Amino acid sequence: MPVQNLLIATALEEIADRLELQVANPFRVRAYRNAARTVREFPRDLKSVIDRGEVLPRLPGIGADLAGKIGELARTGHCVLLDHLRAGMPASITELLQVPGLGPKRVRTLWHDLGVQTPEQALRAARDGRIRRLHGFGEKIQRSIELAIAAHLAKERRIKLAVAAEYADALVAWLGRVTGIDRVVVAGSFRRMRETVGDIDVLVSANDGRPIVGRFVGYPDVEQVLARGPTRASVRLRGGLQVDLRVVHAESFGAALVYFTGSKAHNIALRRLGQERGLKINEYGVFRGARRIAGSTEESIYAALDLPLISPELREDRGEIDAARNGSLPMLVMLGDLRGDLHAHTDATDGRNSLEEMVEAARSLGFDYLAITEHSRRQTMSHGLDGRRLARQGRAIERLNAGSRGMRVLRGIEVDILDDGALDLPDESLAPLDIVVAAVHSGFTMSRERQTERILRALENPRVSVLAHPSGRLIGEREPYDIDMPQVLRKAKAAGVHMELNAHPERLDLSDVHCRMCKDQGVLVAIDSDAHRTQEFANLRFGIGQARRGWLAPADVLNTRPLAKLLPLLRRAGTPRPGHAAATGGALSP
Ligand code: DGT
Numbered sequence: 001m002p003v004q005n006l007l008i009a010t011a012l013e014e015i016a017d018r019l020e021l022q023v024a025n026p027f028r029v030r031a032y033r034n035a036a037r038t039v040r041e042f043p044r045d046l047k048s049v050i051d052r053g054e055v056l057p058r059l060p061g062i063g064a065d066l067a068g069k070i071g072e073l074a075r076t077g078h079c080v081l082l083d084h085l086r087a088g089m090p091a092s093i094t095e096l097l098q099v100p101g102l103g104p105k106r107v108r109t110l111w112h113d114l115g116v117q118t119p120e121q122a123l124r125a126a127r128d129g130r131i132r133r134l135h136g137f138g139e140k141i142q143r144s145i146e147l148a149i150a151a152h153l154a155k156e157r158r159i160k161l162a163v164a165a166e167y168a169d170a171l172v173a174w175l176g177r178v179t180g181i182d183r184v185v186v187a188g189s190f191r192r193m194r195e196t197v198g199d200i201d202v203l204v205s206a207n208d209g210r211p212i213v214g215r216f217v218g219y220p221d222v223e224q225v226l227a228r229g230p231t232r233a234s235v236r237l238r239g240g241l242q243v244d245l246r247v248v249h250a251e252s253f254g255a256a257l258v259y260f261t262g263s264k265a266h267n268i269a270l271r272r273l274g275q276e277r278g279l280k281i282n283e284y285g286v287f288r289g290a291r292r293i294a295g296s297t298e299e300s301i302y303a304a305l306d307l308p309l310i311s312p313e314l315r316e317d318r319g320e321i322d323a324a325r326n327g328s329l330p331m332l333v334m335l336g337d338l339r340g341d342l343h344a345h346t347d348a349t350d351g352r353n354s355l356e357e358m359v360e361a362a363r364s365l366g367f368d369y370l371a372i373t374e375h376s377r378r379q380t381m382s383h384g385l386d387g388r389r390l391a392r393q394g395r396a397i398e399r400l401n402a403g404s405r406g407m408r409v410l411r412g413i414e415v416d417i418l419d420d421g422a423l424d425l426p427d428e429s430l431a432p433l434d435i436v437v438a439a440v441h442s443g444f445t446m447s448r449e450r451q452t453e454r455i456l457r458a459l460e461n462p463r464v465s466v467l468a469h470p471s472g473r474l475i476g477e478r479e480p481y482d483i484d485m486p487q488v489l490r491k492a493k494a495a496g497v498h499m500e501l502n503a504h505p506e507r508l509d510l511s512d513v514h515c516r517m518c519k520d521q522g523v524l525v526a527i528d529s530d531a532h533r534t535q536e537f538a539n540l541r542f543g544i545g546q547a548r549r550g551w552l553a554p555a556d557v558l559n560t561r562p563l564a565k566l567l568p569l570l571r572r573a574g575t576p577r578p579g580h581a582a583a584t585g586g587a588l589s590p
């Protein structure tokens with residue numbers, strides 16, 4: 001999603017929130033919410049469409065009035081209606097709406113009856129016992145509000161990697177057009193592919209910093225310049241994200257890249273290693289006394305310490321320096337190593353594209369295979385498939401496969417794991433499939449013991465090929481459910497079930513640490529997009545980033561294998577329960 005669309009969508013959401021706080025007509029509120037979603041999902045940058053003088057495309061559910069607002073936001077970055085709404089109520093009130101459990105109705109009561117405008121004030125009101133006395137609240141609600149606000153305030157304000165990528169790509173394109181610029185790299189946690197980033201660190205190589213800094217602070221999305229000097233600046237963008245810029249000369253670029261890529265812990269460990277050899281390392285280079293012995297490239301910095309280059313994703317001081325010293329750094333998996341995707345949806349359930357469109361998109365990406373894995377019947381909100389619809393889709397897939405050579409479409413399902421660990425579809429529905437991806441979508445708050453038992457039982461089912469998004473977390477929104485992951489992995493290993501690394505930016509589940517546990521235990525990881533629309537295959541790159549952070553090599557990943565080696569590993573094809581040697585990679589590596 002282009003950044004501009006994100007900003008327009010955020011503004012439309014804010015209009016909806018504020019209208020709702022005013023008790024506006026619910027249909028009007030809903031129209032703005034729907035418009036926000038449409039804009040967010042629109043595949044092209046609306047601003048450039050409008051800037052080029054093209055007429056705004058006719059978007060579903062967006063009439064002339066809303067189209068006018070979108071045009072206004074795209075052209076000016078402002079909207080008279082929103083400014084008016086903002087002027088009529090406290091600025092901080094929308095932050096209160098972000099607190100889980102506080103909808104517009106409750107926020108409005110807190111504001112009108114208690115004068116509460118900020119999360120801090122709401123917390124105080126809860127602790128003073130003022131909330132429970134409000135009409136329709138009571139002791140229990142007061143307690144849940146108190147806990148939710150405390151959690152909200154404790155949360156570090158970090159943004160998801162995929163959102164940061166939208167901002168970073170646009171900013172790099174803007175900076176790249178200034179003359180005299182040599183290289184632009186986004187460093188920091190972004191380059192290490194952390195699942196969330198606190199701010200963005202841009203590093204530029206150029207002889208003269210001033211025109212670069214000028215261009216940077218002139219970026220149209222800059223809301224506030226926080227600091228500015230001849231070779232550095234910090235700004236806050238609209239939407240709140242902070243960006244730090246540093247400009248260095250070419251001879252220091254590698255040293256600065258190492259320094260600003262971090263992590264801080266990795267840098268400290270490098271410096272310690274340097275000190276042992278009488279070397280000083282800083283963002284300008286590696287020095288012996290006053291003499292610079294390295295600096296222009298990252299390779300030169302590591303080479304000065306007798307180390308091979310360490311990939312940014314590994315730079316967390318989790319053993320990578322020792323591994324580099326003794327030559328045991330993994331050859332990390334790359335996007336190009338993936339032969340296909342084992343988790344995708346279509347418009348038969350809650351996806352947005354047809355089976356044919358998803359297949360065509362996967363084919364044009366060069367996949368050898370794509371598994372279609374819809375939700376199962378229990379997911380009524382997403383029109384999950386029952387046995388009959390699943391069988392019908394299976395026949396459609398067989399027709400597609402019969403009509404083409406090249407990419408193979410696999411018949412699959414993302415079947416719900418029920419509370420007791422049974423699967424949501426009977427064995428006769430699962431038996432004809434090429435792959436069964438099993439997933440927990442309910443009962444997140446079970447005790448560790450019950451949750452672990454439930455998942456172990458699902459893994460024992462000989463139909464199950466892959467456990468999807470194994471921890472169930474949604475980044476920044478829902479904590480992982482409580483399970484004994486080492487025990488789950490031991491069972492997976494014994495049963496020949498693989499773990500998914502779901503590459504959806506909200507999930508990135510498995511975590512990096514769990515990926516590494518899989519590697520250590522010999523459990524293969526399936527890096528899947530969970531695409532609900534054709535554009536979402538692109539999310540695989542975030543899954544690859546996470547996998548690299550988890551030290552995974554191509555052989556550790558299930559879907560780096562060609563189809564002929566993949567199929568036997570899915571425990572299908574008449575072999576109810578292959579021995580566990582079949583699932584260990586090793587000789588089966590691609
Ligand atoms: P973030 O922004 O919280 O997601 O994480 P980073 O790693 O991007 O951290 P940030 O933006 O504060 O700093 C960027 C890099 O600069 C960091 O990864 C390492 C380097 N750095 C920052 N402060 C220090 C420091 O005090 N000592 C050392 N050795 N390096 C530092």
Ligand code: CA
Nearest residue numbers: 188189199200
């Ligand atoms: Ca940063």
Ligand code: CA
Nearest residue numbers: 199200201244
């Ligand atoms: Ca920073």
